[in-house]
Amino acid sequence: MGRLFGTDGVRGVLNVEMTPQLALRLGSAIGTYLGAGSQVLVGRDARSGGEMLVSALAAGLMSMGVRVWNAGMLPTPALQYAVRELGYDGGVMVTASHNPPEYNGIKVIAADGIEVPRSVEAEIEAIFFENRVRPVDWRGLAGGVRREEKALEKYVDGIVGIVDKDRIASRNYSVLVDPANSVGALAAPLVLRRLGVKTYTLNGHIDPGFPGREPEPTTSSLMPSARVAVALGVNLGVGFDGDADRAIFIDEKGRIHWGDRSGTLLAAYLAEKHRDYPRRIYTGVSSSMLVEEYLKPRGIQVVWMKVGSVDISRRLVEEKGLCGFEENGGFMNPAHQPVRDGSATLALMLELMSEEHLPASALFNQLPKYYPVKTKIPMSREKALEALERVREAYKGERMITIDGVKIIGEDYWVLVRPSGTEPVLRIMAEAKSREKVERIVEEVKKIVLGGAR
Numbered sequence: 001m002g003r004l005f006g007t008d009g010v011r012g013v014l015n016v017e018m019t020p021q022l023a024l025r026l027g028s029a030i031g032t033y034l035g036a037g038s039q040v041l042v043g044r045d046a047r048s049g050g051e052m053l054v055s056a057l058a059a060g061l062m063s064m065g066v067r068v069w070n071a072g073m074l075p076t077p078a079l080q081y082a083v084r085e086l087g088y089d090g091g092v093m094v095t096a097s098h099n100p101p102e103y104n105g106i107k108v109i110a111a112d113g114i115e116v117p118r119s120v121e122a123e124i125e126a127i128f129f130e131n132r133v134r135p136v137d138w139r140g141l142a143g144g145v146r147r148e149e150k151a152l153e154k155y156v157d158g159i160v161g162i163v164d165k166d167r168i169a170s171r172n173y174s175v176l177v178d179p180a181n182s183v184g185a186l187a188a189p190l191v192l193r194r195l196g197v198k199t200y201t202l203n204g205h206i207d208p209g210f211p212g213r214e215p216e217p218t219t220s221s222l223m224p225s226a227r228v229a230v231a232l233g234v235n236l237g238v239g240f241d242g243d244a245d246r247a248i249f250i251d252e253k254g255r256i257h258w259g260d261r262s263g264t265l266l267a268a269y270l271a272e273k274h275r276d277y278p279r280r281i282y283t284g285v286s287s288s289m290l291v292e293e294y295l296k297p298r299g300i301q302v303v304w305m306k307v308g309s310v311d312i313s314r315r316l317v318e319e320k321g322l323c324g325f326e327e328n329g330g331f332m333n334p335a336h337q338p339v340r341d342g343s344a345t346l347a348l349m350l351e352l353m354s355e356e357h358l359p360a361s362a363l364f365n366q367l368p369k370y371y372p373v374k375t376k377i378p379m380s381r382e383k384a385l386e387a388l389e390r391v392r393e394a395y396k397g398e399r400m401i402t403i404d405g406v407k408i409i410g411e412d413y414w415v416l417v418r419p420s421g422t423e424p425v426l427r428i429m430a431e432a433k434s435r436e437k438v439e440r441i442v443e444e445v446k447k448i449v450l451g452g453a454r
């Protein structure tokens with residue numbers, strides 16, 4: 001049977017793969033799964049085709065007797081929070097997150113606010129491909145689409161409610177927000193205003209063309225924001241992805257810090273803040289070993305997981321962990337909601353800065369210093385799996401994590417070799433305590449991957 005859902009919902013180029021016809025059929029399948037009479041909240045990011053896909057989805061859902069409420073444009077985490085807090089039976093978000101502008105997509109949210117697990121996606125796919133939809137009788141239609149006006153406000157209230165807003169306000173911070181011309185612009189400035197923070201925005205107007213930068217926060221796409229942050233003399237800068245569930249921070253010196261670095265600082269802070277919570281955090285294997293080096297001596301256990309935020313969220317909830325995060329800027333704080341949330345992460349970072357009374361750069365300087373290298377080798381999936389076997393063999397006896405690719409952990413270095421889930425390449429990520437070491441390790445691994453000996 002075919003598959004619709006990738007690692008993070010259904011994605012495709014608008015009007016080529018991601019068509020209104022697909023959205024209509026998918027809406028019908030989701031509606032059949034949820035059942036007639038259920039209440040579903042739909043929303044979208046700023047992408048082109050958002051309104052069109054929401055309309056088609058809503059038509060499919062309504063045809064199955066679902067009551068549809070439209071929250072309009074908002075960040076994915078705002079929709080997730082509203083689904084849980086306002087008691088919806090589910091949610092559907094029209095977004096392609098960090099993909100290039102020509103993409104759009106659809107994410108299904110469960111009643112608890114977390115993306116549905118793979119088993120539910122498979123059930124929806126089965127209904128879709130076997131055409132097992134169950135339209136209701138003409139008397140069973142639940143009327144038109146209703147507006148949900150409270151979602152964004154509820155979300156902002158939720159974030160402001162879990163941080164020490166008086167202490168943050170007392171520091172007179174200023175922050176530069178770069179929401180990539182998308183929905184982060186609708187929430188983060190409202191949160192910051194409530195926290196008494198002076199707010200500047202770059203790429204702060206909504207524009208589906210993403211004229212300011214690509215929707216993915218990367219070191220290069222955030223470079224202009226880093227320069228502007230320094231020029232304005234702000235205390236902190238933040239760049240969101242297209243649906244504002246990921247936040248990448250820029251310190252007051254203009255240095256961009258990846259999500260495993262901010263995640264580590266925030267995890268250590270949460271352990272202090274919530275002393276009655278289990279001291280256990282979850283992160284993907286693509287995160288740096290600095291996570292363990294920093295958190296282990298503080299008595300915090302690090303659970304390494306496959307790359308993918310949904311599994312991290314669900315495990316975090318099951319095991320009542322402290323928090324979870326990803327190297328790409330996703331951070332999950334269950335005290336607010338156990339899913340990635342850009343604006344909530346920003347508020348927490350400001351609380352950390354205000355509690356420690358330290359500039360962002362000083363906080364990040366507390367982390368162990370590593371030199372990173374990231375590279376990729378074009379390779380079919382089959383060849384990549386063979387290459388992984390060779391790597392595993394070559395480093396037998398070393399500490400290794402093999403739940404997703406092969407991660408080798410030495411005294412002063414680590415290297416992860418992992419086939420990409422979306423393109424025919426083998427990714428190599430490595431870090432070491434010196435530049436020479438990391439270059440040597442990557443060369444060594446490359447040789448093994450391409451068929452040579454260690």
Ligand code: MG
Pocket residue numbers: 097098241242243244245246
């Ligand atoms: Mg995203």
